[in-house]
Amino acid sequence: MTGLLSADRLRLYRGDRCLIRDLSFALNPGELLLVEGANGSGKTSLLRAIAGLLPLDQGEIHWRGKATRLHRQELSAEMSWLAHRLGMKYDLTLVENLRFEARLRGAKWHDQESLLRRLGIDRLTRLPLRALSAGQQRRVALARLILSASGLWLMDEPFTNLDVAGHDLVLELVREHLRDGGLCVVASHQSFDIGAPTRRVTLQ
């Protein structure tokens, strides 16, 4: 199988339970991989394995034709991970957090007012994230995802805590990302149609 991101016969155990058995897929620019399944079926584990946070028991993931097990840096330089947890400091403000993320990637931080306005968080820049609602925190995490300018987005339940407008916003962002030639892996328990080439994986 060939693709920018490809997986070959992945197998993943948690404890003595086999979560993923012989899963293969290939993903090319502009394509979405939708990981579906009930709670506890291993969606997050699969995403963590793709990201490299969880070692696979068998199989290999390739990014640009190279095994990610050996060439970790090349994937992480082009990947962003939107997890359950915020992944930012609750005591810092939105701008302080995003500025840190930019510095970590060696990029210059400049004012991102239009992006923040689009995400509906432009009025919250002076507050520590602790003071924001769960949905607003989620929007801040989306801002980080976009600012990272990565080719591959890994999104774990991106709709959690978001209102209807936020739900549509996520779909729109993903659609734009795919149109720009990005890749996206979304784990979600709810199915959705995005109008882009979509591969589906259903975990039992």
Place this chain on the structure above:
Amino acid sequence: MTPAEHDGSDLLAGFSAIVRRDLLLAWKRPGDALNPLVFYAMVSTLFPLATGPSQQQLLLNGPGVLWVAALLATLLALNGLFVSDYEDGSLDQLILSPQPLPLLVLGKSVAHWLTTGLPLVLVSPVIAMTFSLPTEITGILLLTLTLGTISLSLLGSIGAALTVGLNRGNALLSLLILPLAMPVLIFGARTVSLAVAGDATSSGVYFLAGYCMLNLSLAPFATAAALKISNE
């Protein structure tokens, strides 16, 4: 960004980014950084009250008490080194960031030392006065404590990384770190004692400096490996 773009300045960017972030966090929550300092000051000022004001005895016990208090105060502060990053998911992001993890971990250790180790070193001369230690040894006291607390911060980061996923890692952390911290305690306290007696102190200082360099070069790698395992 492709990996080829990661030159030296870029590596330093990640390191300085995390140092600045952690210092900012410490600034916003000064209690966390002050806690060990207060502990250190309390233990070492209470001791002379309990043992009595005999100058002979204070001179004899002073260096040891100062060093034990410094060691325990540093251990107290270590538990939180990675816990908040683990809980809010920042640790995932750090591990996945394009920057090499040992460098980020070193940045965290540096920030940790600046917020807990350095203040502790700076108040030591004042506390040394309560033990009526002669002022001539202030230099050697500052030097040994600086080298010692840097070692302890770095060693402690290994223990903190190993116990980050555990619910009550504090006791285990102390148990893991204490054997490695013993040389620091022995050489640190002994060197200050020798200085009080007016003997030569260079061998102790050299040992502490060497041990500090060893930790500086190896601990970040051990910590990074431990973090990856704990975070699975």
